[in-house]
Amino acid sequence: MDNIKLESDLRLETIFISSSKEDISLLTELSKLKELDILERQNLNKFIYILNQTNNPSLDILKKEFPDLYFDGLTKISKDSLEDYINLFISKKKNLFISKKLLEIAATVKTNGLDEISINQLNNITKSDIVSIPYTSVEDNIIEIYKNKQINNDINTCVDLIDNEIGGLQPGAITTILGFAGSFKTTWAVNIAHNAIVKGKNVLYLSLEVTKEHIYYDLLSRHSINQEFKFKLEHIKLKHKELTDEEFKYLEEKIYPDLKSTKGKCYIVDETELEAYSFFALENKFREIEKLAIDETGHGIDLLVIDHAQLLKFDGSMKSIGNETSVVNTYVSFFRQCCLNWVKSNKQISVLILSQASREGWKDAVRHEGKYKLTALAEANELERASSLVLSTYSSDTLKQVNEAKVQILKNRDGQVWSEPAEVFVDPKYYIFGDIQDGISPETNFGSDIDNIFDVSQDTLQSVTDINMLDLDLDL
Numbered sequence: 001m002d003n004i005k006l007e008s009d010l011r012l013e014t015i016f017i018s019s020s021k022e023d024i025s026l027l028t029e030l031s032k033l034k035e036l037d038i039l040e041r042q043n044l045n046k047f048i049y050i051l052n053q054t055n056n057p058s059l060d061i062l063k064k065e066f067p068d069l070y071f072d073g074l075t076k077i078s079k080d081s082l083e084d085y086i087n088l089f090i091s092k093k094k095n096l097f098i099s100k101k102l103l104e105i106a107a108t109v110k111t112n113g114l115d116e117i118s119i120n121q122l123n124n125i126t127k128s129d130i131v132s133i134p135y136t137s138v139e140d141n142i143i144e145i146y147k148n149k150q151i152n153n154d155i156n157t158c159v160d161l162i163d164n165e166i167g168g169l170q171p172g173a174i175t176t177i178l179g180f181a182g183s184f185k186t187t188w189a190v191n192i193a194h195n196a197i198v199k200g201k202n203v204l205y206l207s208l209e210v211t212k213e214h215i216y217y218d219l220l221s222r223h224s225i226n227q228e229f230k231f232k233l234e235h236i237k238l239k240h241k242e243l244t245d246e247e248f249k250y251l252e253e254k255i256y257p258d259l260k261s262t263k264g265k266c267y268i269v270d271e272t273e274l275e276a277y278s279f280f281a282l283e284n285k286f287r288e289i290e291k292l293a294i295d296e297t298g299h300g301i302d303l304l305v306i307d308h309a310q311l312l313k314f315d316g317s318m319k320s321i322g323n324e325t326s327v328v329n330t331y332v333s334f335f336r337q338c339c340l341n342w343v344k345s346n347k348q349i350s351v352l353i354l355s356q357a358s359r360e361g362w363k364d365a366v367r368h369e370g371k372y373k374l375t376a377l378a379e380a381n382e383l384e385r386a387s388s389l390v391l392s393t394y395s396s397d398t399l400k401q402v403n404e405a406k407v408q409i410l411k412n413r414d415g416q417v418w419s420e421p422a423e424v425f426v427d428p429k430y431y432i433f434g435d436i437q438d439g440i441s442p443e444t445n446f447g448s449d450i451d452n453i454f455d456v457s458q459d460t461l462q463s464v465t466d467i468n469m470l471d472l473d474l475d476l
Contacts, residue, residue, distance in 0.1 A: 004326075026377045058389055091133060101125060114275055121281040143151040146419045147402060155201055155303055155350055157391070158191040158434035159407055160224075160426055165415055166389060169303065172330075172348035173388035176309075178355050180362035183395045184405050184426055188433045189305050190218045194354060200263030201302040202293045204286065208311040214239060219266060220251070222431040223259045230254070241379050275315055277312065279334050286385055287343045294360075308354035310378060329382035336386045355383055357392075370394035370406035370421045388413040394421060403427050407434075 023133035105121050112118070155169040169175050169192075179185045186209075193203045207215050221235035231250050237243055241250065267289045288302045288475045312331045332353070339351040356363070362375020372392040377383050384390065390411035399405060422433050 004333065023326050043173050054102060056324070073346055080165045095158055098125060104341075106405070108224075114281075117276045119276050120278065123278055129385045154199060155192065155196045158188070158195050160435045161422055161424075162391065162409060165409065166412060168350065169310060169350040170388065171302075173349050174339055174351045174353060174383075174386050175389040175391065176355050176377070176387040177354045177385050177391050177393060178357050178372060178410065179393040180357040180365075181360075183357075183393050184428065184433055185393060186215075186218070186307055187426065187428060188393055189213065189307055189352060189354055189430050190222055190431050193303070193305060193431045194222045196303050197262045197266050198380045200418065202268045202297055203303045203305060204289050204301045205266055205268045205307065207268060207307050209307060210270070211272075215270075220255060221257060221429075224251075224255050225430050225432065226258075229258075232430060235431050236429070240461040263297075263304070265293060267293065267301075273346035281333070283343065290343050300345070300347065301342065303350045303352060304335070304342075306351070306353045307333060309355045309383065325381070332382040334387050346349055353383065353387070365392075366396070370399075370408075372394070372408060372410060372421075374410050384411070392421070394424070399423075400426075400428075405433070 062254075083464045101121070105118050108115075109118050156163045157166070157169065157175075176190055177185050189205075196203050205215055208426075217238040218235050221233050221238060224231065224233040229250075231247050233243065233247060233251060233255065237247075238251075259316055268379075269285060269289065274285060286304075287300075292302050309328055309332065312328055335353065337349050339349055342349045343345070356378045357372065357376040358378035361372065361378070365372045365376065374384050374390060374395065376392075377390075388411075389409070390412055392408045393405050395405040403426055404423050405426045407424050408421040410415070411417060426433050
């Protein structure tokens, strides 16, 4: 028998216990219980002593030694069942601790509101090891996970060349869109969201830069280009309230009801609907929207869009964790947990994060005709690590004159990356980005300088045949 010393501020006596894997695991669990009252510490010492004396203590012995404790859940007494019982013992202790802390915070909030101190306390609870996450066997659930991914992987990027390579945005994974200001990041995200809701997917769009009304106007403009509609509505005319009476009537009677009737829903949240910038506030809002989506559509959220990541650095409640980069990185880790276990429901969703390119990264892309590097991710190196897919979008005055942008796959954990960007069609007037897929005829005139957008698509396809694909293993 090995001598294993259990060190704690409780000054427990040196304990001799066999060093089997099970016993070490049990000892690890026991060592967590440092903040117990005297009676509980005595019970712990007795537990350890009995375990040391016999491999299979009888139920009678335990009942005699611990008359105030419950053993109804034990069908047999063994080291394994003792460990189960002690885990339950620990869990109850944690729950009591959390309840006490939450009551203390609630009393403070009732008096002072949800201030910075309360938010920090809530964040500390949710990030601590007091909060238990039960182990689940992937072996038992792999078939259901596979089926779930089969069902939910048809959220497209709206760029056929990319979708053919990646097979759509995957649940349980973060996709990042990188670009400098004015390079159509939001336009691309709105197209992805619109395409998703038309297919029956539910989208939660977290807009941290513009109001929810602006994002919905963008969706209405994008929706209006369908060939069945008489009017195509420019987003700027919607935002500036410049529609003619005839256009507004058509919007009210045709376009708006049709967008509302899509199979999926887009739930837009802006900063005015967040009680605070905190994990607790976000998680609370996500749960609220998830319940609403289930009530309205029969299923929850499939895609979470964050527009955009760098604005999270203004979270004043997280000053204690370091600089702005640390704050953004911490949120990225939080969103990764969201995509893997959405609102703690064991459901995986797709997460799309828009990220500002650094100024130096953008200057380098300008010098290389729109070719970005991963190092251009600004203030969020965690995005490079956490993202399964990193896409870039680039535009310039010259490209905008011919309604084009350049896109590139910078990271692809499960496939190839592109060594050179490819050109795609954009029309910012109607928030169009990429390949149009929802009922647009080749004769459609968008009022742009391009005679036929489908000719541009063919040119793009031809140009991409010359792209040299790099077969790199980026599974870092």
